[in-house]
Amino acid sequence: MSFLANLFGYILNFLYNYLQNYGWAIIIFSILLKLVLLPFTIKQQKTMKKTAKVQEKLKDIQLKYRSDPEKLNRETLDLYKREKVSPFSGCLSAILQLLIFLSVFYLVSRPLTYMKKIDNKIIEDYKTELTEKGEASSYPEIKIIETKSGEDENVNINMEFLGLDLSKVPTQNLNDYKVYIIPILYIITTFVNIKISMALTQGKKEKTVVKKKEKEDGKETAEEQLESMQQMSNSMNYMMPIMSIAIAMIAPLGLSLYWFVSNLLQLLERIIINTVINKKGENEEA
Secondary structure (H helix, E strand, O other): OHHHHHHHHHHHHHHHHHHOOHHHHHHHHHHHHHHHOHHHHHHHHHHHHHHHHHHHHHHHHHHHOOOOHHHHHHHHHHHHHHHOOOOOHHHHHHHHHHHHHHHHHHHHHOHHHHOOOOOHHHHHHHHHHHHHOOOOOOOHHHHHHHHHOOOOHHHOOOOEEOOEEOOOOHHHOOOOHHHHHHHHHHHHHHHHHHHHHHHHHHOOOOOOOOOHHHHHOOHHHHHHHHHHHHHHHHHHHHHHHHHHHHHHHHOOHHHHHHHHHHHHHHHHHHHHHHHHHHHHHHHHHO
16 A cells, blocks of 8 residues: 555645645546546446346346256356456456555545655654644644644645645534535545446346246246345445545545545546447447
8 A cells, every 4th residue: 555655645746746735736636547547447337338238148047047056157157258258357446446545545644654755753753742742633644734834844735725624534623514515525426426337237127027937936036036146236336435435534635535536537437438338339239
């Protein structure tokens, strides 16, 4: 995490030195990071579209060979090979997202270390001073910026952004309504993204009519199992965003701003890329 946080810190500091505003630096940093990851995002979305089609065929295979696990495994692997889709394609995306997630958290919570590259001894001396004064904080580097920016120009970071103080932590400023603005916007865009992601992954659901005979020979039970697996998958889709929302409430607002901007860019990416992929598919079919 430290390696990526350091790398991101160089970029963010360069932008800050040019813009002289932490908020705008984070926004431009978010845009640049999205542009760098754009080829991966396009590939990922194409894979999601393929996976949605494969899932429908996979349901048929699971129902057909529900009583023959060995045959079911072979047919499932053959399906993935024919469609050129890896069953583990989502893992790489999840790992990459987690790496970036943690690296940006490190960067925003310790801007003097990763962004300003202040000597660790100086930071530790300031921490000791804060502790002795009874001003210890869960984010000591943010506290150092708040208390020492007037005395030491090296630790001065302009965190005022459109009337908001990006150094503030929502749970530590419960009476300040402004601290909830960015987290609420982030939460809204997070769940919109989840809905779009699930729609792309699952594809169109077909209604299945279950006859009495099907119930008797066990088909209904198999379908219920598939539905149960789908619900488990949906729960996993919600887990990381809910975790990030919890972190957003206990982290400096700069982190929520980064996540909010990333969500907006992700929405825009998905709409544009999905439109292009659909048009390309329609042209190929024609």
